[in-house]
Amino acid sequence: MSIAFTAGKKNFPTADTTDSATFCAPVSTLCHTSPGNRNPVWTDSGHDGPVQARYRLTFPAVKPRIIRKRGGSRNPYAAGGRFSNMGTKKSKRTQPVGRTGDDGSTRADPTRIQTKIIDDVFTDAVEMVKPRFELDYSAYLDRLWQANPEIHRLLRQSEDLEAAREAIYTYLEKAERKIFEIDNDFHILEKATVRESIRAFKSIIGPINEHRTGVSALGHLWKLARPEEGSTGKDVSVGFLLEFINLFRGVAGQSNIYFETKEAKKGIPDFLLKEGKLASETRTEILDDMGATVSKYLKRYPSGLDPDVQNWRRENKSRILKYFKADEADWKNPSWQLRHVIRDAKPLFDLIELTSGQKEAVEKAVAHHIPFGITPYYLSLMDRQLAIGYDHAVRAQVIPPPEYVEMMAEHRKDRSVIFDFMGEHDTSPIDLITRRYPGIAILKPFNTCSQICVYCQRNWEIDEVLDPKAMASTEQIESAIAWLKAHRSIGDILITGGDPCVMKDESFRRLLARVAAIEHVYRIRIGTRTPVVLPMRWTERLADILAEFHDPGRREVCVVTHVEHPYEITPDTLEAVQNIRRRGISIYNQQVFTIENSRRYESAKLRLDLRQVGIDPYYTFNMKGKEETRRYMVPIARILQERKEEARLLPGLDRTDEPVFNVPKLGKNHLRSWQDHRLVMILPDGSRVYEFHPWEKNIHPTPPYNYIDVPIYDYLEELASRGENLRDYRTIWFYY
Numbered sequence: 001m002s003i004a005f006t007a008g009k010k011n012f013p014t015a016d017t018t019d020s021a022t023f024c025a026p027v028s029t030l031c032h033t034s035p036g037n038r039n040p041v042w043t044d045s046g047h048d049g050p051v052q053a054r055y056r057l058t059f060p061a062v063k064p065r066i067i068r069k070r071g072g073s074r075n076p077y078a079a080g081g082r083f084s085n086m087g088t089k090k091s092k093r094t095q096p097v098g099r100t101g102d103d104g105s106t107r108a109d110p111t112r113i114q115t116k117i118i119d120d121v122f123t124d125a126v127e128m129v130k131p132r133f134e135l136d137y138s139a140y141l142d143r144l145w146q147a148n149p150e151i152h153r154l155l156r157q158s159e160d161l162e163a164a165r166e167a168i169y170t171y172l173e174k175a176e177r178k179i180f181e182i183d184n185d186f187h188i189l190e191k192a193t194v195r196e197s198i199r200a201f202k203s204i205i206g207p208i209n210e211h212r213t214g215v216s217a218l219g220h221l222w223k224l225a226r227p228e229e230g231s232t233g234k235d236v237s238v239g240f241l242l243e244f245i246n247l248f249r250g251v252a253g254q255s256n257i258y259f260e261t262k263e264a265k266k267g268i269p270d271f272l273l274k275e276g277k278l279a280s281e282t283r284t285e286i287l288d289d290m291g292a293t294v295s296k297y298l299k300r301y302p303s304g305l306d307p308d309v310q311n312w313r314r315e316n317k318s319r320i321l322k323y324f325k326a327d328e329a330d331w332k333n334p335s336w337q338l339r340h341v342i343r344d345a346k347p348l349f350d351l352i353e354l355t356s357g358q359k360e361a362v363e364k365a366v367a368h369h370i371p372f373g374i375t376p377y378y379l380s381l382m383d384r385q386l387a388i389g390y391d392h393a394v395r396a397q398v399i400p401p402p403e404y405v406e407m408m409a410e411h412r413k414d415r416s417v418i419f420d421f422m423g424e425h426d427t428s429p430i431d432l433i434t435r436r437y438p439g440i441a442i443l444k445p446f447n448t449c450s451q452i453c454v455y456c457q458r459n460w461e462i463d464e465v466l467d468p469k470a471m472a473s474t475e476q477i478e479s480a481i482a483w484l485k486a487h488r489s490i491g492d493i494l495i496t497g498g499d500p501c502v503m504k505d506e507s508f509r510r511l512l513a514r515v516a517a518i519e520h521v522y523r524i525r526i527g528t529r530t531p532v533v534l535p536m537r538w539t540e541r542l543a544d545i546l547a548e549f550h551d552p553g554r555r556e557v558c559v560v561t562h563v564e565h566p567y568e569i570t571p572d573t574l575e576a577v578q579n580i581r582r583r584g585i586s587i588y589n590q591q592v593f594t595i596e597n598s599r600r601y602e603s604a605k606l607r608l609d610l611r612q613v614g615i616d617p618y619y620t621f622n623m624k625g626k627e628e629t630r631r632y633m634v635p636i637a638r639i640l641q642e643r644k645e646e647a648r649l650l651p652g653l654d655r656t657d658e659p660v661f662n663v664p665k666l667g668k669n670h671l672r673s674w675q676d677h678r679l680v681m682i683l684p685d686g687s688r689v690y691e692f693h694p695w696e697k698n699i700h701p702t703p704p705y706n707y708i709d710v711p712i713y714d715y716l717e718e719l720a721s722r723g724e725n726l727r728d729y730r731t732i733w734f735y736y
């Protein structure tokens, strides 16, 4: 590894799993990530600058897709689920359709009713299973042109691509002017959708964006409208067509977002026409309805604080203790937990039910020495039987999917380069330090954790769970401290790794003392996942160590953790968090927004449960970049939709997190700042390409970054396979 965390560590005390005070800390800002390294592009200018992408975007050939039945498994591990290639998991709540091969492929059963996507909803249709393109292509095309016959006419009449561009720009400009006229009958809010849709469409057909991405969505549309030009009809996916069906409707003021309710149809709602108590009562009825909807959804996501879940987990704990011939005192001892971290397949297979695909992936991970480990405590959060099915996020955190194992095995030797999506090699001025902001630096003294998260951002540098070579050498640490001393604008130090709370108490204390002694350091953040995966690590002694350096008015010490799902929050987490907070130390959460916590109100429930135990939501990270964990990814449009339609319904103190996209080498782009990103292209497979502007835009000239997202269609299809009603997500297409 080019950043030599593991080389030559001698003098600084090292992790020792036989001693009670060893162990780790996760990485707050960075330790969590994402999948999908799909030819990211740095562009050399902003909207209008010179046009020379350093790399030209390429996109994978569009593959025929197998469709799945609506109302199929809610369970990601069940047939048809995203994790179906781990094998088949049957759930009482699910009715899997199709068969799943252990090779990871989904093989639909041709005798069953299959699903096709028409517009923004899945509808059932009795059809033989065919690749997606063959299935409904003409139906989708019909819908595309019905969505905006005028655009179809213009494309058909255009003799070449440039004529089509001219015609569409003229049409869009007229449409834009129309919404500013007094005499139009759009709903006032629909006008906003029209404006946004026009803005997106203009950007997509811009020659500069075609040049930068190497793709012309307009060219595909033009060919589709003129079959005589030789289009095979298979150049673009259904996901591509659905993007444009919705965009065409948006441009025409027919998104239908606002005309669904009687209230909206009436125009001015009743409560605004009334006054005083009468108005308040009418408004209250509306708010009660909204509140009831929220409550209905929240009930779908039990936390580990629910009495039923606590009972199941007591049984889990007994079973695990019996297996290891241990007792309650052992369970509470962090050293015992660390000595019994599950690193092999057998104990896992003996203790919980796994699909055949999961078993195969774990065996392969162990055989190829891919970092793998689960604390007994975290194992107790998994449902013993697959049929229970609430533990999807817990399993997904530590049980690697097959393609992850394959990619990690294939790139064992060059992983430090291949998987460094955030470009930390280029943002590390000295060993152990990463810097992306003027006032903040990351210090990584300890390069391992008490267990290994599958979608760890640092999977390119963590060698193994509880790696005995994980501690940086005294020389490395002293050099890093000297570097921090010399850079006086850095006042906020994030100590992460790896997980620094897996270090021995005294090693950890000495490190904190060295950092706290730097005169200009006014905050030390500890990035650790221990409150979630090893809460018993939070002894009085460890909390006291933090408190020793927490000096209000002079220096703050705080903890940043990573809870992904309400199901991870337990009475033990509550106790650990309160132990920290009793010392006046704050604790914040960084969630990664993945397929496992992105269903309707799932993250809202997480925020509420976090606050219940004393953790403040801090960041919600979009997953990005890493192909080996692509299956976890959620489109950016969904994170924006969640923020607007779900998080917004919570009280302000519950939704304190900021949704962000981490731009490689640069750092966080706030997704709510619409002026800092824009849609520039839709690729034939339905992926959106976004241009992200650097956080220091307007301060320092740094080029934007182009990012290829996962197709919305693919995400919706996955949700459908988990039993979601896609009408709940129908507005997703209008978030750009």
Ligand code: SF4
Pocket (backbone or CB within 6 Å): 025, 026, 027, 031, 032, 448, 449, 451, 452, 453, 455, 456, 457, 458, 459, 462, 497, 498, 499, 528, 529
């Ligand atoms: S493996 Fe360690 S560093 Fe990576 S996400 Fe998990 S806790 Fe953070």
